[in-house]
Amino acid sequence: MATRITVNQRVQDIDAPADTPLLYILSNELALQGPRFGCGLAQCGSCSVLVDGVETRSCVTPLGKVSGRSITTLEGLPTWYAEQHKLPNAPALHPLQQAVIDEQAMHCGYCYNGLIVKGAELLSRNPQPTDNQIRTAMNGHLCRCGTYPRIIKAIQRASRMMAGGGQ
Amino acid sequence: MITTATAFPRRDFLKAGGALLIGFTAAPQARAQQADVLPGDIGQGPGQPDPDRLDTWIAIHADNTATIFIGHVDLGQGIATSLLQIAAEELDLDMSQMKTVRLETGKGPNTGNTGASSGVNRGGPRIRLAAAEARQALVTMASARLEAPVEKLTVAHGMVSVAGNSVQQVTYGQLIGDRRFEVPYTGKAPIKDYRTHKIVGTSVPRIDIPDKAHGAFLYMQHVRVPGMLHGRIVRPRGQGSYADGARVMNVDTDSIRDVPGARVIRRGDFVGVVAAKEWDAVRSAQQLRVTWDLPAALPATPAELFEKMRSRTIDRLVLDRGDVSAAFARAAHVASGRFDSPYQAHAPFAPSCAIADVKADSALVMCSSQGVYGARAPIAAVLKMPQEKVTVQYFQGAGSFGHACFNDAAQAAAVMSQETGAPVRVQFMRWDEHGWDFYQPAHSADVKIAIDANGKLLAYEYHGWHHTWSQTETTAQLAAGQAAAEGDGPRAQALTPFNTGDMYAIPNWRIVNHRVPGLKGYLKGGNLRSPLDVAISFGAEQVMDDLAHVAGVDPYLFRRQNIGDDRWLAVLDAVAKAANWTPRKAAANLSSARVVTGRGIGLGTHLSSYGAAVAEIEVDKQTGVIVAKRMYGALEAGQAINPGIIESQITGMMVQAASRVLKEEVKFSATNVTSVDWVSYPILRFAESPEVTAIVVKRQDQRSTGAGEEALASGAAAIANAFFDATGVRLREHPMTPARVLAALKNA
Numbered sequence: 001m002a003t004r005i006t007v008n009q010r011v012q013d014i015d016a017p018a019d020t021p022l023l024y025i026l027s028n029e030l031a032l033q034g035p036r037f038g039c040g041l042a043q044c045g046s047c048s049v050l051v052d053g054v055e056t057r058s059c060v061t062p063l064g065k066v067s068g069r070s071i072t073t074l075e076g077l078p079t080w081y082a083e084q085h086k087l088p089n090a091p092a093l094h095p096l097q098q099a100v101i102d103e104q105a106m107h108c109g110y111c112y113n114g115l116i117v118k119g120a121e122l123l124s125r126n127p128q129p130t131d132n133q134i135r136t137a138m139n140g141h142l143c144r145c146g147t148y149p150r151i152i153k154a155i156q157r158a159s160r161m162m163a164g165g166g167q
Numbered sequence: 168m169i170t171t172a173t174a175f176p177r178r179d180f181l182k183a184g185g186a187l188l189i190g191f192t193a194a195p196q197a198r199a200q201q202a203d204v205l206p207g208d209i210g211q212g213p214g215q216p217d218p219d220r221l222d223t224w225i226a227i228h229a230d231n232t233a234t235i236f237i238g239h240v241d242l243g244q245g246i247a248t249s250l251l252q253i254a255a256e257e258l259d260l261d262m263s264q265m266k267t268v269r270l271e272t273g274k275g276p277n278t279g280n281t282g283a284s285s286g287v288n289r290g291g292p293r294i295r296l297a298a299a300e301a302r303q304a305l306v307t308m309a310s311a312r313l314e315a316p317v318e319k320l321t322v323a324h325g326m327v328s329v330a331g332n333s334v335q336q337v338t339y340g341q342l343i344g345d346r347r348f349e350v351p352y353t354g355k356a357p358i359k360d361y362r363t364h365k366i367v368g369t370s371v372p373r374i375d376i377p378d379k380a381h382g383a384f385l386y387m388q389h390v391r392v393p394g395m396l397h398g399r400i401v402r403p404r405g406q407g408s409y410a411d412g413a414r415v416m417n418v419d420t421d422s423i424r425d426v427p428g429a430r431v432i433r434r435g436d437f438v439g440v441v442a443a444k445e446w447d448a449v450r451s452a453q454q455l456r457v458t459w460d461l462p463a464a465l466p467a468t469p470a471e472l473f474e475k476m477r478s479r480t481i482d483r484l485v486l487d488r489g490d491v492s493a494a495f496a497r498a499a500h501v502a503s504g505r506f507d508s509p510y511q512a513h514a515p516f517a518p519s520c521a522i523a524d525v526k527a528d529s530a531l532v533m534c535s536s537q538g539v540y541g542a543r544a545p546i547a548a549v550l551k552m553p554q555e556k557v558t559v560q561y562f563q564g565a566g567s568f569g570h571a572c573f574n575d576a577a578q579a580a581a582v583m584s585q586e587t588g589a590p591v592r593v594q595f596m597r598w599d600e601h602g603w604d605f606y607q608p609a610h611s612a613d614v615k616i617a618i619d620a621n622g623k624l625l626a627y628e629y630h631g632w633h634h635t636w637s638q639t640e641t642t643a644q645l646a647a648g649q650a651a652a653e654g655d656g657p658r659a660q661a662l663t664p665f666n667t668g669d670m671y672a673i674p675n676w677r678i679v680n681h682r683v684p685g686l687k688g689y690l691k692g693g694n695l696r697s698p699l700d701v702a703i704s705f706g707a708e709q710v711m712d713d714l715a716h717v718a719g720v721d722p723y724l725f726r727r728q729n730i731g732d733d734r735w736l737a738v739l740d741a742v743a744k745a746a747n748w749t750p751r752k753a754a755a756n757l758s759s760a761r762v763v764t765g766r767g768i769g770l771g772t773h774l775s776s777y778g779a780a781v782a783e784i785e786v787d788k789q790t791g792v793i794v795a796k797r798m799y800g801a802l803e804a805g806q807a808i809n810p811g812i813i814e815s816q817i818t819g820m821m822v823q824a825a826s827r828v829l830k831e832e833v834k835f836s837a838t839n840v841t842s843v844d845w846v847s848y849p850i851l852r853f854a855e856s857p858e859v860t861a862i863v864v865k866r867q868d869q870r871s872t873g874a875g876e877e878a879l880a881s882g883a884a885a886i887a888n889a890f891f892d893a894t895g896v897r898l899r900e901h902p903m904t905p906a907r908v909l910a911a912l913k914n915a
Contacts, residue, residue: 016444016446017446020444020446021446024444024445024446024449027389027445028391028444028445031391032382033382033383033384033385033386033389034382036386036388036389036517037388037517037518037594038516038517038518038597039518039597039844039845040449040596040597041597041844041845041846043597043844043845043846044516044845046516046517073382074381074382075381075382077381078381093380093381097380097381098380100376100380101372101376101377101380104370104372104373104376104811104812104815105376106243106376106379106380107243107244107245107566107815107816107819108242108243108244108516108563108564108565108566109243109375109376109379109380109384110243110386110388110516110517110564110565110566111516111565112379112380113382116380134853135853135854135856136854138853139852139853139854141853142516142845142850142852143516144514144515144516144565144566144568144823144850145243145516145566145819145823146818146819146820146821146822146823146826146851146856147815147818147819147822148822148851148853148856149818149822149856149857149858149859150815150818152853152856
């Protein structure tokens with residue numbers, strides 16, 4: 001029996017066993033390149049998505065658990081942001097995605113799916129996070145290249161962009 | 168792979184004294200000094216484009232853009248952007264007119280593996296010369312077309328104009344548009360004076376970051392091909408002794424009977440599973456019951472490991488300058504210590520992944536690697552197929568920082584595809600990657616350094632014990648029965664005058680490399696970012712600090728008075744200035760508070776650049792937790808092609824240095840590795856991350872050297888020295904874990 005989920009605002013009926021981790025559905029059935037396999041153990045955060053706005057590790061989340069829920073991936077963040085902020089049109093990029101580019105924050109960028117998704121969740125709840133609040137919120141995500149100082153700056157930049165009434 | 172190294176000599180190769188460099192192979196370096204040999208490495212092997220033809224390196228298109236065929240791989244460090252800057256500069260094109268293509272065997276140049284900071288260092292000069300030669304050819308064509316002498320022509324944005332005449336002009340695209348140059352690449356075209364550079368030396372944004380920010384970048388882990396099966400390897404959870412591999416006693420295929428379509432792949436001691444659905448492959452690999460013979464051949468504890476390493480070695484006197492023994496005998500102060508550094512893992516954030524499509528007489532393998540040609544030969548050997556029948560395409564994965572499991576994964580995919588006749592995508596699981604890595608080998612050091620009554624270095628003696636890099640990929644070992652083998656010759660991991668003591672003026676200097684035979688009873692070893700250097704600086708720079716302390720001199724000023732090279736002095740001064748370093752003796756402000764602070768300074772390098780760091784740390788004496796609060800890293804890598812990228816690399820290096828020296832250690836039992844995920848192999852996290860100030864020391868008049876690893880060791884040393892400053896106690900082993908900190912404080 002198919003499981004109905006909404007992914008980046010599109011309704012999808014997925015014909016897969018309910019115990020299949022959501023990550024494999026997003027990668028293989030829906031060909032999304034945001035969420036990605038890092039550990040399969042919910043330790044690193046590279047597979048993170050938003051489920052009804054809450055950052056969730058898709059590698060350990062069975063498809064059956066998200067039946068009827070709304071899932072947002074890295075690709076869907078601009079639209080999700082527009083919806084949150086009641087903007088008439090979705091921007092090309094979420095402010096944090098733009099800030100990551102402006103700060104030239106990443107090296108290999110593989111962990112940035114999770115960093116951006118988690119950072120976007122943080123900014124949606126706390127638009128003006130302090131340095132400590134950022135570190136605490138992000139502490140469940142790892143970056144092997146060691147770009148922590150730059151993603152912290154990118155989150156702060158995105159926060160300023162949002163406060164400035166920009167996108 | 169045989170690679171003809173025509174590398175530049177590392178700085179001034181004979182600076183170390185010229186007298187006795189026993190065991191060094193100086194011949195390859197000497198080649199670079201012949202005027203008719205182009206710079207950079209060219210690998211040997213069948214079916215590769217002729218490196219001596221210009222078309223191998225550059226194509227100019229009808230739309231007035233250029234494609235540069237880059238032989239090095241961008242591993243996420245940004246070298247593609249930097250190399251395109253070099254080409255754009257010489258071609259008088261804008262960055263918007265530059266692109267490169269996916270590297271593939273048979274199509275891209277074979278410039279050897281991307282390692283040892285080689286991308287810009289060794290890849291850059293050849294691209295620069297090729298671009299200059301292409302420009303020269305294009306301007307010559309323009310001269311004929313415009314009927315004007317070359318001296319009267321100027322080029323901007325790929326438009327060639329006659330000076331003082333705005334009508335007479337022609338674009339590169341109009342001149343050659345998508346046709347081949349069909350000329351030899353001589354390397355003799357003049358390159359631009361660095362003082363006229365407009366693109367080189369600027370912080371052009373990286374070309375790959377926008378796509379990576381919104382999920383459009385295609386990592387290897389996202390590649391899918393029609394009709395493919397998903398494969399997973401099945402091995403013991405964590406490798407054992409390298410020479411012993413892993414022997415299959417029994418495979419219970421019934422144990423995955425309930426997984427639809429899952430199938431066991433077995434070749435020799437290689438075991439894998441394939442299934443049409445990825446989750447089915449993942450769960451059947453975990454469910455499959457395999458009985459392994461894993462002998463208890465490893466040392467059971469770190470202490471046993473280091474004793475074993477020191478017990479039987481092949482010793483080589485690397486350098487013996489002056490009269491070391493006599494110098495120690497007359498020294499005013501001698502400091503010494505033994506330092507032990509653990510095996511450490513690459514642990515790329517994305518476990519290695521590859522897709523292979525093996526047919527009867529050809530194979531296509533898509534994978535990450537440090538080089539497509541380097542990956543091809545061993546894949547062909549495992550497939551028992553001639554190299555020229557195998558095509559390898561490069562797809563970026565996560566930063567690997569050296570020899571991780573990418574080739575192993577590529578070979579595993581190849582074996583499974585050959586067995587099934589279908590394309591197979593293999594992705595390692597986290598425990599496969601952590602557990603079957605080519606780890607940075609453990610290193611043990613005896614360091615002894617002496618000064619005279621004036622605080623000047625008199626003698627320096629470094630003994631280092633380690634095994635070198637392992638060469639046999641585990642898939643080849645298990646599936647094809649290839650014996651475990653080690654790297655040898657100049658490419659083996661070894662102590663040199665460059666990675667030990669290079670920064671200082673040392674009149675009497677002895678280096679002994681104690682090579683451990685690393686086959687039986689050791690883990691697989693491989694090059695990990697700045698190989699050996701974290702261990703070397705951790706020890707040698709602490710002894711240097713001890714000498715400053717006994718001499719009653721500030722550690723920055725002490726180093727200053729013992730450096731003879733102005734480039735080393737410049738990075739040291741730059742980092743001290745950025746950190747607002749005010750001279751005082753180390754450990755002069757000891758406090759009885761629970762949380763104490765300290766600062767430390769350190770120097771380090773790998774092959775060719777100059778790194779310096781300052782660390783400011785906090786130590787909680789009750790919990791033993793060290794936090795690096797702020798780090799300053801300075802790197803001089805000759806001509807800075809893209810200072811912004813170098814700054815970014817320095818930032819990452821400082822964070823990774825803190826991770827390596829405070830946290831990282833491969834753990835194992837007598838039978839196998841036991842640190843197989845991010846909990847059992849912790850790395851630095853957000854909450855513990857230092858703030859970093861990165862300083863790029865530019866020497867635009869010098870050739871570019873490596874910028875991807877060479878400040879790492881200085882960061883590790885700075886943290887170790889900061890701990891002494893905070894507590895008055897030395898830690899001689901890393902990682903500097905709470906348990907070690909508490910034990911050291913208790914014993915002090």
